[in-house]
Amino acid sequence: MARLSNPLAFTPLPVIIVTSVTYIALLAALLRVHLTVPNYPSSTPAGTNLTQAWSDLEAIARQFHPYNSHANDDVRKYLLSRVKDIAASKSLGSDRVQIIDDNVSNATFSSGSTSVYFEGTNIIIAIRGSDDKEAFFPAADDPPASTTRAAKNGGVLVNAHYDSVSSGYGATDDGVGVVSVLQLLSYFTEPQNWPKRTVILLLNNGEEDFLLGAKAFMRHPISQLPHVFLNLEGAGAGGRATLFRSTDTEVTDYYRKASHPFGTVISSDGFKKRLIRSETDYAIFHGELGLRGLDVAFMEPRARYHTTEDSTRETSMNSVWHMLSAAISTTAGLASDTSPRFSGTGKPRNDGKVDAGTGTDSVWFDLFGKVFVIFRLHTMFALCVTLLVVAPVALIGLTVGLSKADKNYLFARKKYIHSSDDDNAVELNGWRGFFRFPIAFAAATAVIIGLAYLVVKVNPYIIYSSPFAVWSMMISAWLVILWFFLRGASAMRPSALQRMYALIWLFSGTFALLVGVTVLAQNYQIASGYFVMFYFAAVFFALLISYIELFFVPKKAAYVAHFDETDDARPTSESASRPLTGTTSGARSDDRPVADDDATETTSLLRGDRRSFAGYGGRRHSAGEDTDHEETHGPLDLGHAFPGEQEWSGKLPSWLWIVQFVLLVPIVVILVGQIALLLTSALYQTPADGSSSLFIYIAFAILTTLLVAPVGPFIHRFTYHIPTFLFLVCIGTVIYNLVAFPFSRDHRLKVYFLQQIDCDTGANTVSLTGLDEYVQKIIREIPSAQGQQLNCTTPDIATRKELTKCAWTGLPALVVPKATKVVTFSNRTYVNTWLDYSISRGKEANEATVRVVGQNTRGCRVLFDSPISDFVVDGAVSDPRFNATGANGSREVRLWHRDWSQPWNVSVKWDRDQNSTLSGRVVCLWADANADAIPAFKEVQHYMPVWAIATKISDGLVEGSKRFKI
Numbered sequence: 001m002a003r004l005s006n007p008l009a010f011t012p013l014p015v016i017i018v019t020s021v022t023y024i025a026l027l028a029a030l031l032r033v034h035l036t037v038p039n040y041p042s043s044t045p046a047g048t049n050l051t052q053a054w055s056d057l058e059a060i061a062r063q064f065h066p067y068n069s070h071a072n073d074d075v076r077k078y079l080l081s082r083v084k085d086i087a088a089s090k091s092l093g094s095d096r097v098q099i100i101d102d103n104v105s106n107a108t109f110s111s112g113s114t115s116v117y118f119e120g121t122n123i124i125i126a127i128r129g130s131d132d133k134e135a136f137f138p139a140a141d142d143p144p145a146s147t148t149r150a151a152k153n154g155g156v157l158v159n160a161h162y163d164s165v166s167s168g169y170g171a172t173d174d175g176v177g178v179v180s181v182l183q184l185l186s187y188f189t190e191p192q193n194w195p196k197r198t199v200i201l202l203l204n205n206g207e208e209d210f211l212l213g214a215k216a217f218m219r220h221p222i223s224q225l226p227h228v229f230l231n232l233e234g235a236g237a238g239g240r241a242t243l244f245r246s247t248d249t250e251v252t253d254y255y256r257k258a259s260h261p262f263g264t265v266i267s268s269d270g271f272k273k274r275l276i277r278s279e280t281d282y283a284i285f286h287g288e289l290g291l292r293g294l295d296v297a298f299m300e301p302r303a304r305y306h307t308t309e310d311s312t313r314e315t316s317m318n319s320v321w322h323m324l325s326a327a328i329s330t331t332a333g334l335a336s337d338t339s340p341r342f343s344g345t346g347k348p349r350n351d352g353k354v355d356a357g358t359g360t361d362s363v364w365f366d367l368f369g370k371v372f373v374i375f376r377l378h379t380m381f382a383l384c385v386t387l388l389v390v391a392p393v394a395l396i397g398l399t400v401g402l403s404k405a406d407k408n409y410l411f412a413r414k415k416y417i418h419s420s421d422d423d424n425a426v427e428l429n430g431w432r433g434f435f436r437f438p439i440a441f442a443a444a445t446a447v448i449i450g451l452a453y454l455v456v457k458v459n460p461y462i463i464y465s466s467p468f469a470v471w472s473m474m475i476s477a478w479l480v481i482l483w484f485f486l487r488g489a490s491a492m493r494p495s496a497l498q499r500m501y502a503l504i505w506l507f508s509g510t511f512a513l514l515v516g517v518t519v520l521a522q523n524y525q526i527a528s529g530y531f532v533m534f535y536f537a538a539v540f541f542a543l544l545i546s547y548i549e550l551f552f553v554p555k556k557a558a559y560v561a562h563f564d565e566t567d568d569a570r571p572t573s574e575s576a577s578r579p580l581t582g583t584t585s586g587a588r589s590d591d592r593p594v595a596d597d598d599a600t601e602t603t604s605l606l607r608g609d610r611r612s613f614a615g616y617g618g619r620r621h622s623a624g625e626d627t628d629h630e631e632t633h634g635p636l637d638l639g640h641a642f643p644g645e646q647e648w649s650g651k652l653p654s655w656l657w658i659v660q661f662v663l664l665v666p667i668v669v670i671l672v673g674q675i676a677l678l679l680t681s682a683l684y685q686t687p688a689d690g691s692s693s694l695f696i697y698i699a700f701a702i703l704t705t706l707l708v709a710p711v712g713p714f715i716h717r718f719t720y721h722i723p724t725f726l727f728l729v730c731i732g733t734v735i736y737n738l739v740a741f742p743f744s745r746d747h748r749l750k751v752y753f754l755q756q757i758d759c760d761t762g763a764n765t766v767s768l769t770g771l772d773e774y775v776q777k778i779i780r781e782i783p784s785a786q787g788q789q790l791n792c793t794t795p796d797i798a799t800r801k802e803l804t805k806c807a808w809t810g811l812p813a814l815v816v817p818k819a820t821k822v823v824t825f826s827n828r829t830y831v832n833t834w835l836d837y838s839i840s841r842g843k844e845a846n847e848a849t850v851r852v853v854g855q856n857t858r859g860c861r862v863l864f865d866s867p868i869s870d871f872v873v874d875g876a877v878s879d880p881r882f883n884a885t886g887a888n889g890s891r892e893v894r895l896w897h898r899d900w901s902q903p904w905n906v907s908v909k910w911d912r913d914q915n916s917t918l919s920g921r922v923v924c925l926w927a928d929a930n931a932d933a934i935p936a937f938k939e940v941q942h943y944m945p946v947w948a949i950a951t952k953i954s955d956g957l958v959e960g961s962k963r964f965k966i
Contacts, residue, residue, distance in 0.1 A: 008655040010499070010642070015717040018661060023711075026669040033369040034677040037240055038260045040321035045328065047190035048183050053324065054317055056082065056179040060162065061171040061312050067163045067206045067896070068859045068956065069928035075162055079203055080123055082182055087125075090189045097189060098136060100124035103898060105219040106875060107212065109882035115890040117873040117906075119898040120216025121205045123162075126225075127188050129155065129198040131338055136198070137221035151343040154227030154356060155198035156334045157291065158184055158327065159214070159281055161207030161233075166927035167753070167937075167952045168310040170234075172298045176241075176315065177232030178203060180324045187328060188335075195335030200226050207281055209859075209955045212896065214284035219879060227342050227356035228334050229293030232327060233280045237304035238315040240369070241323040242678070244295040245271050245282060248359020249376050250341050251292050254333035255364075258326040261372035264365040264678055266528040267299075273526070276682075277689075277799060288881065290353030292342070296326055300681040303464070303688070303747050306951045308941070352881040363527040367670065377527050384518040384533050388511070391540045395507075398547040406555040409648060410497065415560045426560045429646050433495030437502040437712055440485035444478045445705050451477060452697035455737050460693040461771065462737045463700075465747035467684040469740075470697070471676075473733035474704040476726040482708075483715050483723040490716040496641065496649030499657065500546035502713035507543050510536040531671040535706070538667045542660040542713075552651050554636060559648045562636040661714065668710045676703040688750040688771065690802030743774075743947035751775055751944075752800065752953030755813055755936050757960045759831045766810025766936045769795050769803050769953055776806055778948045782940060784810050797953060810936040813958045815926035816855045834960045835860065835924040841966065845916045846909055848966055852895065853903035854924030859955060862893045862906060864920040874905040894955075919965040925956025934958055 008014060044050055059078055065071040080101060087097050105120045126136050132153050160177030164170025181201050187193050200222065204213030217223050228251055233244070243263030246252040255261060270276040282295040298319065304310055334342070344355030361377035402408035412430030451473060455462060463470050490498060514536045517529030554562075639650030683696045743749045751770035757763065766784070768775050776792070779785045785808040792806040816834050835854045842848055854860045867889030884890075889911075895904045910918065929937050934957050940950050 006654055008658050010654055010657040010714075010717065012717050012719050015657075015714050016719065016722060018658065019665070019711060019714055019718075020722060022661070022665055023669060026666060027673060029368060030670070030673045030677060033262075034674075034681075035239075037238075037316065037318040037322055038369070040318050044321075045187060045193070047187035047193055048324070048328070049186070050317055050321060050324075053179040053183050053320055054312075056182055057171060057175050057315075057320065058312055060175045060178060061164075061169040063930045064166055064169060064928070065162075065164045066166040066927045067209055067212070068857060068925060069166070069930065071928070071930055072163055072205065076121060076123070076205065079162055079178070079182075083123060083125055083185065083203075086182065086186050086189070090186075092189055096128050097185075098126040098128075100126070100220070100222065102216070102220055105216045106877055107215040107219050107882065108873065108876045108879065108884055109215060110884060110886045110890060111210070112886055113867065113888065113891045114894065115871060115885050115892065116210055116212065116215075116894045116896070117876055117904070118206065118210075118212040118216060118894075118896040119875075120213060120219070121898050122213055122217055122220070123203040123205075124217070124220065124222060125185055125201040125203075126155075126222060127185070127195065127199040127201070129153075129195050129335065131196045132198045136225055149225065151345060151355065152338065152340065153198070153225075154343050154354075155200055155225045156195070156331055157200045157202060157226035157229035157285065157293070158331055159202040159204060159217075159229060159231045159285065161204045161213050161281065163205050163208050163213070164310075165208050165306045165952050166929055166955075166957050167950060168306050168308060169312075171310050171312045171315050172237050172319070173234035173305065173310055174207070174232065175312075176234060176298070176320050176323050179320065180232055180327045183324055184327060184331060188331075193332070195332070196338050197335045198225060199331065199335050204281065206896070209896070210894070211279060211281055211284050214281040215288075215882075218284065218289055218881070219877070223289060224354055226291060227344070227354060229285045229291045230327060230330055230334070231280060231282045231285065231293065231295045231297075232323060233282075233295060233297035234310075235278065235305055236298040236300040236302060236681075237310045238319050239298055239300055241296050241319070241326060242267065242299050243364070244268065244280070244297045244299070246294045246362065246364070247286055247292040249362035249374060250359045251294060251334070252362050252364055252374055254330050254337075255294060255296075255326065256372040256374055257329040257333050258372070259329070260322060260325070260369050261366045262322075262369050264675060265363055265530065266675060267678065267682065269526050269528045270682075288353070290349070290351075290356055292356050292359055294330065296323065296330075298323070301747070302681075302685040303750060303949070307748075307750065307949045309748075309949065352879075361525050361527065363530045365530065365671070365674065367674075377521055377525060380527065380530055380533060381518060381521045384514055384521065387533065387536055387540065388514060388518065391507075391511070391536070394540075394544065395547065398544070402547065402550055405551065406557050407550050407553055409550060409553065409556065409646075410500075412556065415556050417560050417564045426563050428556065428559075428648065429495070430497065432493055432646070433489070433498035434501045436486055436489045436495075436498060437505045440482045440489075441505070441705075441709070441712065443485055444481040445701070447481050448474045448478050448701045448704055449698065451734065452694070452701050456694045456697055458738045459740070459742060461687055461742035461749075461774075462740055463684050463693065463696055464687060464742050464749065465744045466737065466740065466742075467680050469733050469736055470700055471680075471704070472729055473737055474700055475708055476730035476733065478704055478708055479711070479715070480723050480727045480730055482712060483718055486712070486716040487718060487720075487723075494642065494644035496645040496652060498716055499660075499713040500543070500549075503539060503543040503546055503660075506539045506709065506712065507536075510539050531675060534667055534671055538664045538710075542664045545656055545660050545663075549652050549656055552653055553648050554638065554651060556648075558636055559638070562638070657714065664710045664713075669707065672703065672707045676700075676707060679703065685747070685750075690800050692802075741947070745946045748947055748949040749774055749778075750949055750951050751778055752795075752803075753937055753940055753950045753957060754953050755810060755934065755958045757813060757831055757834075757958065759834055759960045759962045762829055762831055764809055764812055765807045766940075767805050767807035768940065768950070769797075769800055769805040770948075772804040774948075775804055778944050779806055779808065781945055782808075782943050784808070784936070784939060795953075800953065811939055813926070813934055813936065815857075815928075815933045815958050815960075831960065835922060835962060837922045837962065837964060839918070839964055839966045842907065842909075844909075844912075846912050848908055848918050850906045850908065850922070850964070851903055852906065852922055852924075853901065854960075855901050857924050857926055858897040858900055858902070859927070860895045860904065860922065860924040862895070862920060862922055864891050864893075864908075864910075864918070866910065866919075867891050868893075868908045868910045870909040872907045874907075917965065919963075921961045921963055923959050923961040925954075926958040926960070927952075927956045929957055 063071040102122045206212035245268035344357045364374040409430045412428040414425040517532045520526035641650035751768045788808045795805040
């Protein structure tokens, strides 16, 4: 049995070793890339200084600094000082670097039934490109013709926002992006790094509150200068910065130059199809300004996003360098490209957008954080169509070739030795093993889907802290069930075609998937199915090898004739279930030659010929006259079949399975494994936001199936050892996933804080919004809530409607400094002085002016009981790109000042056919939690369990309101 001792043979030991080592090695490599960050280099490019960058980050992230906080002003002063210091250190004049301290740009716009008036405080730095000789933007007194720059002078915009949320320090959201912008300023002002195109560096303020900083940038005339952009963001607290999304192939191609690219186009499609509900400034720059560009952001862990754990303690200099190095490579590439592909026609657009030209839809993904693959979506579509046509045609051609060569054992039941009227036939058992894989596949998939429903029923949030325990459970369960069915079937009825039939079923399934992917790519510009294209191609080439293998087996006619030359070795219909392991000799009475006098009218005419040929060296015709001489002359060499498998399979090459494995498994594991890990990071902690847990588990089940299905053609060679170990892993992880507490100190459950105060009555309500049951456990730990009856309802905010809001009477807020120690003065309570308003009617019955002022705040709202049709704020500048109210009017007007405690004068109109009464609420917001102004928030942070953490649910942590009516 020399064949079975071949170290590459398709026997248990080689299959077990190769399969196990390959999966372990590839998954370990993918996990290492996903969970670690490359070390920063000992020396960085000229003009960059990581030590200074880290010092800047510590200064920015020292306090909470939302737009509506005094700490925000401190951060702005610090950044403006740093920008000026960098420019001064390079002795740069305003003709080469222009610093714009933008305290002028205001924006008025609507989104649905909400309207916004915002006053921006952005910092803009323009580095003049060496090829750019035009003014950055026209002066106020320039003629209209000077408003259009040459199309070739389109610049590059790099953006980061310097405000944080009211409940987080903003180290990665977006402190790392901000310090990267400062480093880019220093880098591009080095003589050897000076860009050809003008580079605009934007530090915007107000992203966390409705993307307001980017809206204000649109109001500045310099916003018409750039044609492409790079947005630097954060939606986690460390790790690698991933390419979230991009607009086109041509822009994305420059990200490929990053030393450690990371990301997949699936995230981009998720934003495109609104599967991801959050937004970044990318939506403004591309969707409303018309620029082409990229969105690079940190993405995990989401449990630390917008919390106190978004701090410098939770990030690292490695993460800073990962984002900065990608920003340098991408921006430098874009700024050096002076070709027309980033230029439009040069004609002004009627919609007010920048004429930045057009690009092509793209497909992109990284390989192990080292190689970045990018090609056009149209190319993917063409390749998909080619595969859908070529693959079936090639297999049909090979099937025809096998049939003509008389070697097509697929689906072959039996073959007669002489002719079809002979009642003695040789069983080929070509059907054996055909239905095994789909049955085992369906059973394994059903089991892990059942496990998904079981976990959702018993302990649905275990995914939040233990995603890899869920992965281990599903992968081990799927493999154990698949092995049980396939190994069991192989033990009872071995088949040499089992591997090939499994590949045929995989081919059929991936063919159907590829058809869907092709339709999505062509009709909906969805590129996320790129992995299916490679998956199908790998299955096709592996199956192609199985077809080629069949050319090595003997012809069916020669194989059948072999039984006519041997005795007691032919598998008949009575003995078809008995496996054949080789040829035998000896006389069988039922196979003896028929004598001449035994002949009847049904006797084959070839019998006499056969006897006569026997006298000439034993040559016999078998099933036809075309049998090759060398195959019927002497005994047939069938080789050595694997024990129990069809005898004719003994000549199948024993080592070609390795080629199939290498073509199939690594490609699938790398592509699907990367997607699985990225989707894990994106999904596993979203239940705290109200997302469906079942959706996450079903997604895991589908990805598990795709990830380990390629082992199906080989797993029946496994002995019981590995499956037994996997069975124990499955049992252990199932128990853990059902009984373990779903949250931990490292994976804290996010709950959403809000304090609401009725300034008319003084009623003070503190609420936490979160997962039902758990939010109540948290509140029971809060001293001020103990002994109170909780009021639990559905949240007012639509994006959190799947959660539960529980409220109690909390500690009083101190958001407005008291003038005296007396609680009442001028017959007014303390909270009554937080905000004030007055209303006066206009010239028409459906017009009024509302004057609003909030103390120690720069954010207020006016909420109307019935929609208004129009509004104007004193100081606002009209912009044709923005509508003041939505199509059905506005029920809310949000007001933002750049100065503190300043009034707004809001003139509103409503439909004449409505009641002439105008009513609603005036609400002001306070978001500065750095001192002792919001004791209730401090109390929640201090007393909540270690497995929970608080974040904001709205623009303000405290909302004070008063009713109005006119």
